[in-house]
Each structure stands twice: as structure tokens, then as C-alpha cells.
Amino acid sequence: MRSIDELSPPPAFPLWAKSHSTAALDEADRVATICNSCRYCEGLCAVFPAMETRTIFAAGDLNYLANLCHGCGACYDDCQFSPPHEFAVNVPKTFETLRAESYQAYAWPRAFAPAFERNGLVISLVAAASVAVFVLGFVGLGDPAVLFTTQTGAGAFYRLMPHEAMVALFGAAFLYAIIAIAMGLRSFWRDSGGSGVDIAASLKALRDAGTLRYLDGGGAGCDISGKATPDRRRLYHHFTSYGFLLCLASTSVATLYHYLLGREAPYPWYDLPVLLGTAGGVGLIIGPVGLLVAKWDRNPALRDAKRLGMDVAFLVMLLLTSLTGLLLLGLRATPAMGILLALHLGVVFSLFVTMPYGKFVHGLYRFAALLRFAGESRTRGS
Amino acid sequence: MVDLAKRYDVLVIGGGNAVLCAAITARRRGCSVLVLEAAPKFYRGGNTRHTRNIRVAHDGPSGLMTGAYPEEEFWADLQRVTGGETDEHLARRMIRLSKELQSWLGAQGVHFQAPLQGSIGLDRTNAFFLGGGRAMLNALYRTALGLGVEALYDAEVVNLVVDGNRFVSAIVETATGRFAVEATSLVAAAGGFEANLEWLKQYWGDKADNFIIRGTPYNRGRVLRILLDNGIEPVGDPTQCHAVALDVRAPRFDGGIITRLDSIVYGIVVNRDSQRFYDEDEDMWPKRYAIWGRLIAAEPGQIAFSIHDARMEGRFIPPPFPAIKADTIPELAVKLGLDGAALAATVAAFNEAVRPGTFDTTKLDDCRTEGLELPKTHWATPLDRPPFSAYPLRPGITFTYLGTRVDDRGRILMAGGAPSANMFAAGEIMAGNILGKGYLAGIGMTIGGVSGRVAGEGAAAHAFN
Numbered sequence: 122m123r124s125i126d127e128l129s130p131p132p133a134f135p136l137w138a139k140s141h142s143t144a145a146l147d148e149a150d151r152v153a154t155i156c157n158s159c160r161y162c163e164g165l166c167a168v169f170p171a172m173e174t175r176t177i178f179a180a181g182d183l184n185y186l187a188n189l190c191h192g193c194g195a196c197y198d199d200c201q202f203s204p205p206h207e208f209a210v211n212v213p214k215t216f217e218t219l220r221a222e223s224y225q226a227y228a229w230p231r232a233f234a235p236a237f238e239r240n241g242l243v244i245s246l247v248a249a250a251s252v253a254v255f256v257l258g259f260v261g262l263g264d265p266a267v268l269f270t271t272q273t274g275a276g277a278f279y280r281l282m283p284h285e286a287m288v289a290l291f292g293a294a295f296l297y298a299i300i301a302i303a304m305g306l307r308s309f310w311r312d313s314g315g316s317g318v319d320i321a322a323s324l325k326a327l328r329d330a331g332t333l334r335y336l337d338g339g340g341a342g343c344d345i346s347g348k349a350t351p352d353r354r355r356l357y358h359h360f361t362s363y364g365f366l367l368c369l370a371s372t373s374v375a376t377l378y379h380y381l382l383g384r385e386a387p388y389p390w391y392d393l394p395v396l397l398g399t400a401g402g403v404g405l406i407i408g409p410v411g412l413l414v415a416k417w418d419r420n421p422a423l424r425d426a427k428r429l430g431m432d433v434a435f436l437v438m439l440l441l442t443s444l445t446g447l448l449l450l451g452l453r454a455t456p457a458m459g460i461l462l463a464l465h466l467g468v469v470f471s472l473f474v475t476m477p478y479g480k481f482v483h484g485l486y487r488f489a490a491l492l493r494f495a496g497e498s499r500t501r502g503s
Numbered sequence: 504m505v506d507l508a509k510r511y512d513v514l515v516i517g518g519g520n521a522v523l524c525a526a527i528t529a530r531r532r533g534c535s536v537l538v539l540e541a542a543p544k545f546y547r548g549g550n551t552r553h554t555r556n557i558r559v560a561h562d563g564p565s566g567l568m569t570g571a572y573p574e575e576e577f578w579a580d581l582q583r584v585t586g587g588e589t590d591e592h593l594a595r596r597m598i599r600l601s602k603e604l605q606s607w608l609g610a611q612g613v614h615f616q617a618p619l620q621g622s623i624g625l626d627r628t629n630a631f632f633l634g635g636g637r638a639m640l641n642a643l644y645r646t647a648l649g650l651g652v653e654a655l656y657d658a659e660v661v662n663l664v665v666d667g668n669r670f671v672s673a674i675v676e677t678a679t680g681r682f683a684v685e686a687t688s689l690v691a692a693a694g695g696f697e698a699n700l701e702w703l704k705q706y707w708g709d710k711a712d713n714f715i716i717r718g719t720p721y722n723r724g725r726v727l728r729i730l731l732d733n734g735i736e737p738v739g740d741p742t743q744c745h746a747v748a749l750d751v752r753a754p755r756f757d758g759g760i761i762t763r764l765d766s767i768v769y770g771i772v773v774n775r776d777s778q779r780f781y782d783e784d785e786d787m788w789p790k791r792y793a794i795w796g797r798l799i800a801a802e803p804g805q806i807a808f809s810i811h812d813a814r815m816e817g818r819f820i821p822p823p824f825p826a827i828k829a830d831t832i833p834e835l836a837v838k839l840g841l842d843g844a845a846l847a848a849t850v851a852a853f854n855e856a857v858r859p860g861t862f863d864t865t866k867l868d869d870c871r872t873e874g875l876e877l878p879k880t881h882w883a884t885p886l887d888r889p890p891f892s893a894y895p896l897r898p899g900i901t902f903t904y905l906g907t908r909v910d911d912r913g914r915i916l917m918a919g920g921a922p923s924a925n926m927f928a929a930g931e932i933m934a935g936n937i938l939g940k941g942y943l944a945g946i947g948m949t950i951g952g953v954s955g956r957v958a959g960e961g962a963a964a965h966a967f968n
Contacts, residue, residue, distance in 0.1 A: 134752055136824060158820060158821055164616030164634065198637075198641055201553055201637045
């Protein structure tokens with residue numbers, strides 16, 4: 122037996138391993154490992170049960186968990202190890218950072234991935250350029266007698282820009298957005314180990330996404346500490362996403378009208394495309410404004426300031442889409458219609474082409490993550 | 504702003520579950536209530552911030568709890584873990600009152616959830632807080648402050664002015680100075696002295712230098728010390744504390760639950776001389792946790808190493824820090840700072856002694872050793888499949904047992920047994936009345952919740968007389 126004095130203190134054992142390619146992944150791994158040894162937050166949302174099925178976190182796992190996280194914030198207030206604790210566990214912020222990094226990592230084509238670096242600036246520039254091109258195009262190519270005078274009746278818009286040109290341009294932009302997003306989603310799905318899905322899992326994921334089930338801290342609310350006003354992000358997000366879908370429906374109905382019924386825009390106020398578009402447009406004003414205010418009201422500790430530009434740019438683009446759309450509706454029987462149409466089309470065009478390179482993708486990655494979670498839960502039998 | 508010059512009906516010292524149950528109860532009776540918490544806001548609530556559930560009796564499925572947990576069964580469990588070191592009258596009363604505790608807490612804004620994965624066997628007896636103890640605390644603070652309870656953080660009570668058996672005022676130190684706060688009733692709910700290393704050293708000597716404290720550094724027992732110095736009747740063994748095995752890498756304070764190791768039964772535990780020192784599988788969870796802290800405290804250097812092989816990988820809740828791994832036992836020994844030959848000899852002797860059996864952690868299985876002076880009686884499998892993994896262990900102190908004796912109205916008893924006129928106690932500072940030794944999962948919160956409400960009622964009743 123050796124005496125106490127003969128022995129050196131135990132060696133310094135390693136704390137947390139750093140094995141990933143980025144600092145955000147390493148931090149997410151560290152946080153997930155701590156969470157996994159605690160599990161108190163298991164009832165708050167899908168993220169923690171999903172964590173608990175793993176003991177080792179590959180990059181794909183962490184990207185999946187980050188996108189499964191709705192950023193609600195409940196776990197930060199509930200966590201006994203959040204800052205200033207030396208463990209400094211900050212799940213919402215860690216995953217917000219990693220989510221943005223994952224959008225960039227999966228962006229297609231790779232050449233456009235840097236668009237996420239200074240996303241607010243990129244989106245603003247694209248939007249400004251797009252609006253300018255439409256305005257200048259209308260002014261330069263169009264007949265000034267048409268552009269600055271009142272145009273009414275069927276086909277009024279197309280006197281400013283031929284329908285075929287509009288369809289070709291926006292169809293191409295939309296198609297590009299869909300392809301680029303689909304390619305990104307495919308990489309994400311593969312990387313996160315996702316496999317086949319069944320109908321039940323799809324329905325569950327649709328329901329969870331459609332109701333934002335996990336944006337309420339498991340029933341106790343989220344990000345509520347020290348707040349005078351309740352957290353209404355779920356409501357505003359519903360206004361935003363359903364508003365967006367109504368606008369999309371409006372456009373789809375109008376397209377059907379055009380090609381199937383031979384009825385040309387603009388349509389009277391009581392017609393379906395206008396009703397859908399108006400309702401959607403109002404939602405896309407209330408929602409983004411509410412979310413912008415909530416963003417400012419959010420506990421600063423939960424925010425990744427570097428990612429704020431991306432969030433704000435997307436909300437502002439949605440807001441501009443609805444504002445210009447509603448203005449166009451209100452003033453379409455005046456000489457302002459021409460310029461407003463150019464504005465609206467410019468905003469919508471830039472919204473489409475930047476979709477794969479901005480916050481828009483969060484909805485699809487989130488849905489993919491929910492779909493995977495639904496599949497996993499079924500396999501686990503819970 | 505809190506006005507320390509004002510005279511309060513009820514002064515509550517502390518910041519955890521018992522404090523808030525007392526403060527909310529007294530406030531709902533119409534009292535003006537001041538809470539003085541020594542810790543900063545983030546660390547408020549003492550050990551409550553690390554809890555996750557509460558044990559409550561119920562006669563049928565209740566909330567998210569399954570089955571029934573009758574009062575008699577709760578009482579039998581308590582007798583078993585304390586070995587009879589409990590005040591039957593107070594304990595039975597607490598168990599009876601625990602039946603309404605969950606719904607009362609729910610009414611104060613506390614949310615509950617289904618039992619956590621890995622918390623086997625507690626789904627019938629314990630209600631789990633949604634988001635854990637800090638979420639529960641946050642909810643209670645929100646409710647208390649909303650009702651008009653006033654609270655100060657970073658406000659340490661450094662003395663009490665006591666006249667005979669009557670509380671007069673508390674001397675509190677805050678960032679802005681030292682104040683005497685007067686109140687008609689006092690509720691002392693400031694916990695034990697588990698974070699007070701100097702106090703622990705009185706009983707443990709220099710060994711305490713190697714103790715890790717699981718809760719905040721603010722559980723210093725200052726109020727308990729002041730009460731003892733003012734002639735209250737103590738309860739509980741001052742030398743004893745609840746201690747588990749923690750990873751040596753745990754922070755000195757406030758590592759909470761996550762640094763505990765579940766790996767012990769899946770292998771062997773050796774001291775720094777590479778020798779086993781206790782049957783790793785003497786008892787089932789959760790009792791096995793509570794013996795290892797004290798066992799390691801008795802070993803040289805207060806350090807031990809839990810070692811298992813590859814076949815046990817992934818069978819227990821993964822701890823936050825990585826295992827120290829090596830492909831051979833001697834290499835592992837070097838990484839652990841142990842003697843390679845000695846550890847290899849210990850493992851070889853152990854492997855030699857393992858008898859075949861059917862490994863099953865859901866029961867005390869038949870995998871055991873034969874012929875060892877120190878047997879492993881269950882779950883013994885040879886350590887022969889590399890890589891080998893180890894976790895270094897230290898004693899982790901959860902709470903101390905010393906407290907103040909109380910009566911069934913929560914009044915502090917003075918030396919000799921007469922109740923104080925206006926001093927009440929709740930929570931860990933009086934838990935020794937009920938829990939003389941041992942532990943039952945979630946009972947600390949039961950004691951805190953019930954005694955808090957009782958003390959709050961008593962303090963309010965006194966304030967109105």
C-alpha cells in the first residue's frame with residue numbers, strides 16, 4: 122500500500138470531445154450529451170425524446186435535432202445548467218446557430234451556399250435589383266401611355282406585361298426554387314439517416330407541423346420568464362404560414378381560371394382568387410409583423426444575433442409581398458397600378474428566387490425533421 | 504421595490520420549494536410576505552432546482568401517475584429506508600397531506616409530465632415536473648410574485664434577533680447594506696449545510712476537501728447555525744449526509760443530477776490501489792446510489808474507478824463526460840493513474856471467479872462470483888471484451904440530515920421541547936424529523952411542499968392573532 126503523499130492527484134481527464142467539422146456541431150454535440158444525461162426536458166417537445174434514442178451524435182443527427190427544434194425557448198428557462206452556470210447549456214441558441222449552418226451546408230447548388238453568410242444583405246440586394254428590373258422594364262419596354270394611365274377590365278395586367286412572359290418568368294423562377302429546395306432537402310434527409318416513411322407517420326408529421334404542436338413548451342408555454350406579454354408566436358406563425366398558403370392557393374386558382382376557363386385577371390373582388398389572396402395578404406401582414414415584434418421581444422440570451430438578418434429579411438419579404446399585393450388590389454383602378462404591379466412582381470420574383478437561400482427553407486427542413494421523428498417514434502412503438 | 508423598513512406579517516428565509524409553498528399559502532391568507540434568498544436569482548431555490556419529481560400518496564390513478572400509492576405503503580417505505588429513524592406522528596401527517604399536494608401545486612401553476620425514461624418504478628409513486636425542478640420553481644415564483652409576495656435575491660440572513668422563544672427581527676445583508684427586518688412570524692426554510700465545507704470538515708476532516716457538492720454553493724446552513732445557537736432543539740445526526748458516486752470531473756458545486764454514474768453495477772469498482780472494496784451489486788437502484796458516496800469517502804484519497812468492458816456499453820444512461828478507454832487493462836490503468844499490474848491482477852482474479860448465469864438487470868440475477876473474498880453477488884460478467892472503459896468517481900454530497908425539531912403545526916421546538924411562539928420551519932432544515940437517515944426518491948420535495956404549506960398556515964394564523 123502506498124501512502125497518500127506518494128501519489129500524484131488523478132490525471133486531468135478529458136471533458137468534452139471535439140470531433141466535428143465545425144464549432145457549431147461540436148457545441149451541439151456537447152449540449153446534446155449533457156441533455157442526454159439529464160432528460161428533465163423530455164416532456165417539452167420532440168427534440169429531447171429524439172436525443173435520447175442516441176448515445177453518439179453524428180453531424181446528420183445533430184442537424185436533424187437542430188431542425189426538429191422550434192426555438193420555443195422553454196428549455197432554456199427550465200434548465201438548471203443554462204448560463205451563467207458553467208455548463209452553459211443553451212439549447213435554443215445552439216440549435217438556432219446550427220440550423221442556419223445546416224441550411225448552408227445543404228444548399229444547392231453549393232456555389233450559392235455563401236448566400237446564407239450575410240443573408241439579410243443578400244436578400245435585400247436581390248429584392249432591390251428585382252424590383253428595379255421590373256420597374257425599369259415596364260418603363261423602358263412598355264408603352265408609357267399604358268403604364269401611367271388607368272387600366273381596367275380583363276387582361277389589364279397583361280397590357281403591361283404579356284401573360285406568356287409573366288408565366289415563363291415566374292414559372293421558371295418557381296420551378297428553380299422547387300428544384301433547388303428539393304435537392305437540399307434530399308441531402309438533409311439522407312444525412313440525417315432518414316429512410317422510408319409511411320402514411321401514418323406522414324399524417325402525424327403534417328398534424329404536428331400544421332398545428333405547431335411543439336411550440337408550446339409541452340403545455341407550460343415557452344420563453345415566458347420575465348415577460349409582461351404572453352408568447353404568441355404560434356398564433357402569428359399560423360397567420361404567416363396559412364396566409365402564405367392562401368396566397369399560393371389564390372395564384373393556383375387564378376392559373377386554373379386562365380387556362381381552363383379562359384378568364385383573365387384582374388378578377389372582381391368577390392371572386393375566389395381575390396378572396397383567397399386578400400385573406401392570405403392580410404394574414405401575411407398580421408403574421409410577419411407579430412413575428413418581427415416577438416423577435417425583438419425575445420430573451421436576448423436565446424438569440425443568435427448573427428442569424429437575425431436572415432429571419433428579418435424573410436419576414437420583411439413576406440410583408441412586402443402582401444403589402445404590395447394589397448396595394449395593387451386597392452389601387453388597381455388608378456394610374457398607380459402600373460408601378461405597383463412592377464413593385465409587386467419584383468418582390469414576388471425575388472421571393473421565389475431566394476427561397477432556397479433564405480429562411481423559407483426552415484419550414485421544409487422542419488417538416489422533414491418532424492416526418493423523421495414521427496417515423497422514429499413509430500419504430501420505437503411510443 | 505422591496506421596503507426593508509416595513510414590518511412584514513411573515514418573513515420567509517430561503518428560496519426553494521418549501522419557501523414558496525409557505526409564502527404562497529401565507530399570502531393567500533392575506534399576509535404581507537417577504538422572501539429573503541441568499542443566492543442570486545439564477546441559483547435561487549437551493550436543491551429544488553435539481554429535483555425532478557415529488558412523491559405523493561394517492562388512492563387511485565392520479566394525474567399522470569398509475570395505480571394507487573396508499574398512505575400505509577408510503578409509511579412502510581419510509582420506515583424501511585430510515586430504519587425507523589422517523590417521527591411517526593409527523594411522518595404520517597405529512598403522508599396524509601401529500602395526497603392533496605399535487606393538485607395544489609398544479610393550482611399554483613406547476614405543470615407535470617409523464618415519468619421520464621429511465622426512471623423505472625417511479626410512475627406509480629412520483630409525479631414528475633414538466634421540465635424539472637427549475638421549471639417548477641419558476642412557476643411557483645411567478646405565482647408568488649403575482650400574488651404580491653415580495654422577494655429579494657442576494658440577500659443573506661446573517662443573524663436573527665430572538666427573544667426567548669420569540670423571533671423579533673432578521674439581520675440581512677444585501678448589495679446595498681445591512682438591514683434589520685421585522686416580521687410577526689418567521690418561516691425558516693433555508694436548507695441544510697451541505698455546501699459548507701468548513702462545517703463538513705468538523706465531522707469528515709480533510710476528506711471533505713475531496714467532496715463534490717451536488718447543489719449550489721449557497722446551501723451553507725447559516726440560518727440553521729443561527730437557530731442552533733439560539734437554543735432550538737436539534738434533530739438528525741449532524742455527522743451524516745446523503746452522498747452518491749459522482750464523476751470526478753463534476754464541477755465542485757451545482758453539477759446536479761447529471762454527473763452521477765449509473766455504470767457501477769455493470770462492472771467493478773476499484774480504489775486507487777486498484778483493489779475492489781465493496782460488492783458492486785449489493786442492492787438495486789435507487790438504494791445503490793446512496794451507499795457509494797460514503798463508501799468512496801472511506802477510501803484513500805476519496806477516489807474510485809468504475810470499470811466495465813465493451814459488452815456493457817450503452818446499457819446505462821450516458822454520463823456527460825466521456826469514459827476513459829483503452830484496449831487493455833494495463834493501458835487503462837496508466838490512463839487512470841493506477842498501477843497497471845495491480846489492476847490487471849484484480850481484473851484477472853475477478854474474471855476467474857465469475858460464474859456463468861443469465862444477465863438480467865431487471866432483477867437480482869444469478870450472475871455472480873465464487874471464491875472471491877469480496878464477492879460480486881449479481882450482474883457479474885467477466886471484463887474481457889475490449890475496449891475497456893472507466894469513470895473516475897468521487898463522493899457527491901446531496902444534503903445533510905441535521906435540522907431543527909418541529910411540532911405538527913410547523914413550529915420550531917426550543918431545547919426542552921416547548922414550541923416557539925412565532926418561529927416555523929419547513930423543508931430540508933426540518934426534514935430530519937421525518938427522514939432520520941436514508942432517502943426515498945422525491946420525498947425531499949414532499950417534505951418541503953407539505954411542511955411549507957403547514958408553516959405558511961401557522962405563520963399566517965399567528966400573524967393574525
